[in-house]
Amino acid sequence: MNKREFIKNLGLGSAAVLGAPILFQSCESENPEDFKLWIWTGGGEKSEADWDKEFEGLKQLGFYGVLVGGGKPVLEKAIPAAQKHDLEIHAWQWTMNRPGDKTAKEHPEWYAVSREGNSSYDVRPYVDYYQWLCPTKPEVQEFVYNGMMEVTELEGLNGVQLDYVRYCDVILPKGLWSKYDLVQDHEMPEFDFCYCEDCRTKFKGEQGYDPLDLEDPSKDEKWRQFRLDSITNLVNKIADGVHQKGKKLSASVFATPSLARMMVRQDWDKWNLDFVFPMIYYKFYDEDIDFMKRATEEGLNDLNGSKPLYTAFYLADKNEEEVLEAVKLVKDTKANGMAFYDYGLLNESFQKTITEALKG
Ligand SMILES: [Zn+2]
Structure with missing residues (x-):
């Protein structure tokens, strides 16, 4: 900080x-100086010279920080360039969704189990890249924690940014329902996680009943809270480790705390983060562009000044007017800045639009 x-x-x-x-x-x-801009980027094929050029351009546009995916090998090349151009650099890390992860794959018992009894190891909900681990298992917590600690060893890295730090969507954002031919006005068993032996045993030990014995587990507050807490505990454990290394921890999360709790069991306003990136991808939520402002304000209100909030904006499927309007709407709130997804979508025209919106 x-x-x-x-x-x-x-x-x-x-x-x-x-x-x-x-x-x-x-x-x-x-003032614009105080309204920080972040961007997600990555690319295993980029050389140190490529990173240098990319970050030089981002700095000139007024960006403050970069969230770089691809793990250690990519970060090792990107960090010197970020330092040279005075950009904060954070490791963008996938947390609970680990499609094809080599280590995790050796432990099929680590994966989350649906209310139907299917393991995410074998049955991938919605999309092929969804393969979720169970956050309650101590072995999974250790594996995830150690992975995060490994990147914090990188000299010059400013922090870690957690992505997919949640359960599988039990309810998808409304704008995506038609894509999967679903009407998710209730929690459907095939998308409801985690009912593995460890989760059920731990919960029964604490509360005295098995969630699978309930007529409708989706209506049980304690079972809902158990899962919210399971993710919160893991995040806070990672936060302790990252902070001990003198680095910052942030996360990209669903649009507002209330939607995040309901859809993916993220209690994000309770997490020990240094700052947060709510992904206010309004078209996915079947909302109009004013949602950028409303959702940002809801998050700020729930955080109550406990940490900076940077509104994340998805550049895909947008035109210049929408980008301009989005930046203006967020600037009109007390948000600390914005994050854009992602560098590959930041064409020259959008670069100009963002710069102009910040001036205006
Ligand atoms: Zn479990």
């Missing part, structure tokens, strides 16, 4: 608790 962010956190966080929420109001994002 840099000094400016620290001051801002202190102001919004502790002042609000002390009942003086306006103390540091002047620090909130009033």
